[in-house]
Amino acid sequence: MRLLKVATCNLNQWAMDFDCNMKNIKESISRAKEAGAVIRLGPELEITGYGCEDHFLELDTVNHAWDCLKELLLGDWTNGILCSFGMPVIKGSERYNCQVLCLDRKILMIRPKMWLANDGNYRELRWFTAWKQKEHLEDFLLPIDISEALSQTVVPFGYGYIQFLDTAVAAEVCEELFSPMPPHAELSLNGVEVFMNASGSHHQLRKLDLRLRAFIGATHTRGGVYMYSNHQGCDGGRLYYDGCSCIVVNGDVVAQGSQFSLKDVEMAVAQVDLDAVCSIPVY
Numbered sequence: 159m160r161l162l163k164v165a166t167c168n169l170n171q172w173a174m175d176f177d178c179n180m181k182n183i184k185e186s187i188s189r190a191k192e193a194g195a196v197i198r199l200g201p202e203l204e205i206t207g208y209g210c211e212d213h214f215l216e217l218d219t220v221n222h223a224w225d226c227l228k229e230l231l232l233g234d235w236t237n238g239i240l241c242s243f244g245m246p247v248i249k250g251s252e253r254y255n256c257q258v259l260c261l262d263r264k265i266l267m268i269r270p271k272m273w274l275a276n277d278g279n280y281r282e283l284r285w286f287t288a289w290k291q292k293e294h295l296e297d298f299l300l301p302i303d304i305s306e307a308l309s310q311t312v313v314p315f316g317y318g319y320i321q322f323l324d325t326a327v328a329a330e331v332c333e334e335l336f337s338p339m340p341p342h343a344e345l346s347l348n349g350v351e352v353f354m355n356a357s358g359s360h361h362q363l364r365k366l367d368l369r370l371r372a373f374i375g376a377t378h379t380r381g382g383v384y385m386y387s388n389h390q391g392c393d394g395g396r397l398y399y400d401g402c403s404c405i406v407v408n409g410d411v412v413a414q415g416s417q418f419s420l421k422d423v424e425m426a427v428a429q430v431d432l433d434a435v436c437s438i439p440v441y
C-alpha cells in the first residue's frame with residue numbers, strides 16, 4: 159500500500175492583510191504537520207488575499223507576497239511537507255496568478271493559472287495574464303533577495319507536474335477545473351495521481367453541488383486524489399467565500415470542511431491509499 163496523508167484548508171484571508179494571512183497560513187501548516195500530512199494545500203492567492211482588486215496592479219503587493227514567501231521558506235515551515243502557496247508573480251512584464259510549490263525550504267515550481275475566471279463577479283483578466291505556453295516549462299529567475307536568501311536562482315515556471323519517487327502531484331488552479339479542457343485529464347494520463355486545486359470561490363446558491371460534481375467527475379473514472387482549498391468568510395470586498403475545502407478519492411468525498419464557519423483556519427485531512435488510485439477498474 160502506498161499511503162499518503164494530505165491536508166487542505168479553509169482560510170479566512172483578508173485582501174492586503176499580510177500579517178493576518180501569514181498567521182492563518184502558518185497555523186494551517188502547523189496543523190497539517192501535527193496531523194502527519196506531507197502535502198498542505200492553501201487557497202488561491204492566499205498570501206495577498208483573493209480580492210485585492212486593483213492593488214494587484216501595484217508592484218508593492220507582489221513584492222510583499224515575495225517577502226512573505228521568503229519568511230515561510232527561511233523558517234522550518236516547508237520541512238518535510240509539500241506546500242502549495244497562492245500568490246501573484248510577475249514574469250517579464252506580465253502578472254500571473256500562481257500556485258508556488260515548495261518543499262524543504264526550496265521552490266520546486268511555479269504554476270501560473272491558464273484559464274482565468276472572468277465571468278459573473280470575476281474580473282481576473284483585469285489583473286492577470288493567462289499562461290498559454292503549455293508545451294514547455296520556462297526558467298524563472300527568482301528576485302535577487304529571494305535567490306540570495308534561499309541559495310536558489312532558477313525555478314521551473316509553467317504547466318507541469320512534480321514527479322516524486324512514489325507518485326506524481328500537480329496543481330490545477332480553480333477555474334481551470336471548470337474549463338472545457340481541464341488540465342487534470344491530460345495530467346492523469348501522464349501518471350499524476352494527486353491534484354491540488356487552490357480556489358477563490360464565493361458562495362452562490364447550489365454552486366457547491368457544481369464543485370462536488372466536478373471533483374467527482376475528475377476522479378471517478380481515471381482515479382485520483384483531488385484536493386480542493388477555498389477561502390472562507392469575507393475579505394474586504396463584497397463577496398462571501400464559502401470554504402468547503404475537501405478531499406475526493408476516486409469519486410468519493412473523504413473529507414470536507416464547513417461552508418459557513420467563523421473559524422479563521424479549518425483543516426480537512428485524509429489518509430489516502432494511492433494503490434487504490436492506480437488500480438481503479440476501467441469501465
Ligand SMILES: NC(=O)CC[C@H](N)C(=O)O
Nearest residue numbers: 275332333357358359360
Ligand atoms: N477563482 C476562480 O477561478 C473562480 C472559479 C469558479 N467560477 C468558481 O466560482 O468557483
